[in-house]
Amino acid sequence: MKTDADxxxxxxxxxxxxxxxxxxxxxxxxxxxxxxxxxxxxxxxxTDEKVHAEESALAKLPADDPRLRTATVYSSLEPCGERASRPRTCAQLIIAAGVPRVVLAWREPDLFVTGCQGTALLAAAGVEVVELPELAEAAREVNAHLLG
Structure with a gap:
């Protein structure tokens, strides 16, 4: 069976x-x-220039899929807690889907949003948030061009 790190x-x-x-x-x-x-x-x-990863993955499943209520979302970056391009943030979408657990590699740096609140919103809604910082560098590498 695959691990969280896998x-x-x-x-x-x-x-x-x-x-x-x-x-x-x-x-x-x-x-x-x-x-x-x-x-x-x-x-x-x-699927379009504004879609986020978690949003894309959730959109491929029926909103009322009962498996979501026991699922885990794995994201290379902290799910967004603030967003201008859509009415709902990824944290809100995860909460609305009833997903009880999120595992992330890298907290969103203060680049496009100052003080990303995705993990705080998830935790406040009772979602278990696990961070695996050993994979943060790999997630940062993909975004190196943004970080200077």
Whole structure:
């Protein structure tokens, strides 16, 4: 059975598929059921220039899919807690889907949003948030062009 690190490494791999952008992070996301089954995956700008990774992965499943209530979302970057391009943030989408657990590699740096609140919003809603900082460097590498 795959570990959290294995699934998060897959999310980082997906981030490498993102169309290039100078104004947005490249992020990958994987949704895994409680039984270890891959439910969905997505990446930033997969379907349009504004779509985020978690949003893309969630959109591939029915909103009322009961597996989401026991699933884990793996994201190479902290799910957004503030967003101008859509009415709902990724943190709000995860909470609305009933996902109880999120594993991330890298906290969003203060580049496009100051003081990203994605993990705080998730935690306040009762979502378990796990950070695997050992994969943060791989997630940063994909976005090196943004970091200077």
């Amino acid at each position: 699934w998060l490494a897959r999310a980082v791999e997906l981030s490498r598929l993102c169309p290039f952008s100078e104004t947005a992070f490249s992020v990958g996301a994987v949704i895994v059921g409680a039984d270890g089954e891959l439910l969905s995956e997505g990446y930033s700008r997969e």
